């Protein structure tokens with residue numbers, strides 16, 4: 001008991017020390033502060049663990065340490081957070097700044113040193129506390145649009161618990177932000193549900209847009225759930241932000257509630273379990289708690305969010321959505337049970353096979369094998385696995401074309417797809433790779449891990465076949481042979497591979513490794529002062545595709 005008490009005391013101390021710790025400054029001077037995206041948005045492929053601070057549509061805003069500390073980590077990547085810097089603060093929290101344009105010059109020199117040491121443009125490294133200590137408000141770099149970013153902004157996180165727990169710091173009140181706008185409920189969908197077999201069946205009954213204007217009575221099946229499309233708004237931004245809390249009440253009794261709060265990184269992947277799949281446009285939050293949902297501790301629900309009406313009377317279903325400042329909106333529906341609404345017709349199941357979410361599934365036919373690991377699916381499902389095209393070597397197709405699963409079924413883990421390469425002529429077999437064909441007919445490289453008698457790839461659900469790539473990448477410099485480089489030394493080489501795509505490349509400057517980055521089919525070079533001698537230099541570029549075909553070019557530049 002005493003121990004429990006001290007744990008509780010410690011917990012209470014941690015909570016209050018963070019809540020009272022209002023010593024955080026702003027990361028930029030831009031006023032008024034506004035956001036284009038908030039914590040915990042419903043995104044199918046990742047969890048938004050921070051706030052996106054608007055930067056007035058431009059790059060180059062000076063970024064300041066929100067609290068004293070030291071630069072503890074830096075990462076440079078063409079995807080994700082792009083140029084990102086992490087500051088460790090003495091109170092145990094860490095602040096993270098993503099999509100930066102560039103680092104302060106002394107920090108940039110340290111990054112370059114690490115890039116040369118690792119012979120890689122992409123780096124991720126830890127720093128010692130004495131290297132770059134920062135005062136609160138000290139500038140360490142400039143805002144930008146690097147990595148997976150759709151426009152200039154600052155992605156900022158505050159983490160705690162090592163760096164495992166990104167905090168919902170807008171909700172925690174770290175910054176005094178005024179917000180008097182309520183969330184808006186755009187759509188509510190009603191879904192018939194049946195689980196008489198081990199595979200739950202779902203069918204949409206009705207989708208209601210502008211639910212506050214809806215007047216009629218919704219006829220529902222014996223068991224059903226709902227999905228809600230709601231967004232929050234805030235003063236000073238047109239951004240569509242995340243709703244903090246969703247509540248559903250049946251005749252005044254709460255049957256479902258989800259409150260985002262703080263979500264550890266390890267659980268972020270389960271956001272996809274909350275999303276109603278198979279709907280186009282914005283993602284809807286569903287009340288059905290699927291079995292593979294690891295976020296159920298954030299959810300209060302009766303019958304896993306599956307609702308049923310006891311009798312044939314008209315009942316009232318009320319939905320309330322709220323933001324973290326307590327602004328709320330609601331809508332209500334009259335609902336009535338119609339037992340004649342059926343979920344599915346057994347005839348719809350022909351040609352499908354059952355996959356249980358907790359068990360491994362292997363589907364193998366005519367030289368193609370699909371393996372699904374346990375806990376890959378969010379719920380058990382009937383899946384499609386069909387041949388949609390034939391082998392056609394003249395068209396570069398060396399297997400049947402298979403359509404596996406449904407593209408909109410979300411997977412927690414990728415599936416493995418294996419093809420026999422027996423139909424590929426022997427001399428071409430080491431050039432074989434698995435092609436993914438998208439809905440618009442475009443193709444891309446999926447993988448070519450060698451296995452006994454075939455090749456394998458880690459994939460999403462989609463359409464796949466085997467092709468071969470015997471053509472090396474094409475490289476052409478965007479600078480004349482022997483030309484003088486501009487003062488900043490920047491030049492590039494185009495690198496294109498029409499089949500399996502460029503996989504690796506390397507650039508040498510007078511025989512020494514030089515920093516370069518492949519981005520959007522172009523290798524960009526970054527010579528610096530140490531390369532500038534006023535003389536002629538030899539540049540050597542080698543690029544290989546995923547099937548081992550490679551090209552080398554050599555040319556001279558004056559710098």
Ligand SMILES: [Zn+2]
Pocket residue numbers: 037048050051052154155156
């Ligand atoms: Zn962001």
